[in-house]
Amino acid sequence: MRFIDPFTEFDRIMQGATGPGTMPMDVFERDGDYMVRFDLAGIDPDDISLTVEHQVLTVTVERQWEDTEDVNWLVRERPSGRHSRQLRLSRKLDAxxxxxxxxxxxxxxLIPTREEAKPFSVEIARDVPLALDN
Structure with missing residues (x-):
């Protein structure tokens, strides 16, 4: 009889999507502005870099561990080292x-939308002919 642990299979599948080193994130929009949130538990704020180049937002973190050469690891799932995640930003956003x-x-x-990219209404004049000025 073969025993299949459904949780092991779930962990294997999820490892590819959210394996060590990934930064889980949420993105939402409200009134034309965008909020991006990254889970970075245990990261020192001084070890976080946030840059924008050519409309690409890059978040880079570095997690350093104390010297553990004389340790016999039983489980080590928390990633260490340098990790980054990139998002391409729309040109309508004001980076x-x-x-x-x-x-x-x-x-x-928080990434706001450029003012010129926000929707607006145009007032319609009545009984006023339009002409191109030279």
Whole structure:
């Protein structure tokens, strides 16, 4: 009789999507502005880098561990080293006005929409002919 542990299979499948070194994130939009949140539990804020180049937002983190040469590891799932994640930003977003904060292991990045990219209404004049001025 063959025994299949459904949790082991689930872990194997999920490892590919959210394996060590990945940064789980949420992205949502409200009133045309975008919020991106990254889970970075245990990362020192000084070890987080947030850059934008050619409309690509890059988050880079580095997790350093104390010297553990004389340790016999039984389980070591928390990633160490340097990890990054990139997001391509729409040209309608104002990357220069971006704001970021780090609180309780969550990096939050607010990316506003450029004013000229926000929808607006045009007033329609009545009984006024339009002409091109030379």
């Amino acid at each position: 220069a006005a971006m704001k970021a904060s780090y609180d309780n292991g969550v990096l939050s990045v």
